[in-house]
Amino acid sequence: MNFTILNPMLDVIQQVTGYIYPNEMEIHWKVLIVVYPYVTGVVAGAFILASLVKVFNVKEVQPTYRLALLTALSFLLVAPLPLLLHLGHPERSYEIFLTPNPTSAMAMFGFVYAWYLMVVLLLELWFEYRRDLVVWAEQGKAPMKWIHRVISLFSKDISSQAVAFDMKAVKVITIIGIPSAFLLHGYVGFIFGSIKANPWWSSVLMPIVFLFSAIVSGIAMVILLYMIITPLRGKSIDMKCLDRVTSYLFYAVIIDFSLEALDFIHRLYESEESIQILSELVSGKLFGSLVVIQVILGMLVPLGIMVVIKAFTLDQELRKLLYFVSVILIQIGIFTTRWNVVIGGQMFSKSFRGLNTYTMELWGLEGLVSTLGLLILPFIILFVLLKIFPPWGMENKKANGSGPPEPQVSQGPEAAAVSTAASH
């Protein structure tokens, strides 16, 4: 047998510093596994923002309520794709449902996902939109009205009792939905946090850190979408709403930052066996993505901006601009956070004696192009969903003059539904 080193392998070896186990040369969880927690994070975060309206009755946030739910749905629909694409045998993925291993955190994916999609999101959306769907099915134009009729499951009752029931159902589902959103993303954190072999991942804080960074990314994503979509519709941004939501974002970033700082200090203070290789990793190969992008650009700069907005009275346009910049920075920051967890955790050897390198390929299933595709896909789905379920509901149709007559609406579609119900 010829044991001389093959040329491509030489390239890999040159990127390795110190000693790594031979089977560690290849990085198994590539950029697609970075996309997965990022996408589920947006789902959980957007849902939690939506829940604020229903459970805590925060009226200012109402304009983002339906948008947040639809954002959560469009990202949730994409969430399993990166997982499927990275599998060695995607055609066997159904085994996870048929013969799940009860001790495996990953085996729970299918169940957590199905629960969240079917029981929480779809049900909440259906009850939330049911009244509008009935109205649209009756008064809309041809192809769309059929779609609305089917989605409304041919229900026709828009009596005050029925609408009141819808609202009650939405509230109950939201109350179930909050722990479910925590479960969905906490569980993703657990997948990493429970790997005792990997000191970069193995941390009891991991699910909580994941959860709060999820809330941060979800809220920031909804703000970003709201700030882009509203002017495109020719409407003006509701500054009260924007100020309130960014203020939630501010607190979420503070909690997220504190948790990550705690994790960091704890590791440094305990200074276990792995600390040397991990410090080498952080100060070397991960410095750019962890210290510069994740911590400074993704967290400290947006926090600074938001402190400035809170401390000084700035004019509206400047505030908008600053908010816009911070939510984009936060998105980049959270994506890099996922990168640093997933890729960072594979860049050092479990022998604690060497570092590996990951170079993303351009083409191929796990390359840059398919990653960008997966990151764009939720927005395409959201575009379609916005066409089918306009979150601005009746208000839109009223502007066109073709919609059904509506009572005075000031707080958005849900308030519209309630006031219609009240007028009956």
Added chain:
Amino acid sequence: MDRRSLLKKLFFSIPLLVKGDLFSSSEEGNPKTQKTKSKYGMAVQVEKCIGCARCVEACKIENNVPKEHSYFRTWIERYIVKKDEEITVQMVDRGAKEYAVPSVEKDILRSFFVPKLCNHCSNPPCAQVCPVGATFLTEEGVVLVDDNRCIGCGYCIHACPYGARYLHPETKTADKCTFCYHRLKSNKHPVCVMVCPTQARVFGNLNSPASPLVRVKRMKNIHVLKPYLNTRPKVFYTDLDGEVR
């Protein structure tokens, strides 16, 4: 005679020689007939390993392990501890001259070889995390992968603290040392044990007091890799240096 045919002859001849000695001892019996009683394990006598890497080569041939240098079911590490406490670890490679280090060097404090393989843990984290139960612990204590069920998610590869697993580039499923399970089933020892010229690897039944493995465990100072992770390995190392991870 080329190396391949020599190895082949070795594979076929050595089991026959050792067979009588090991598998047919009265307490242990035949692993086929008493398989419920057998619990297999391996002792690696670090002080006996000369780093010839014949085990590595034999394993690659026996188990169709990909030839590339990033797929190994077993491999040999060479530790060089210098007087200034600096430690260098290398993987021993037959024919790769880049790795050759002068054997006599004044500043070297100690140097030794450590064969590595799947530890066949009694508490295997790989089997715990496998989402579909494709990785499992047999009643003989061997950790196996069912490559008809494995979905190739790679979770087990991350869960293994010893770097013993890889994703097979052809089958796209997780792969690792099986203690040459196919050979065990026909009363043969794992091929790495068979080809080792210094008997650095001792294979046997942990439940049999007469097995050479149990003898090694009785006579030598025994250690396992990363005991603090509570994986309870069934690959035991004699006189293991504290620097080995």
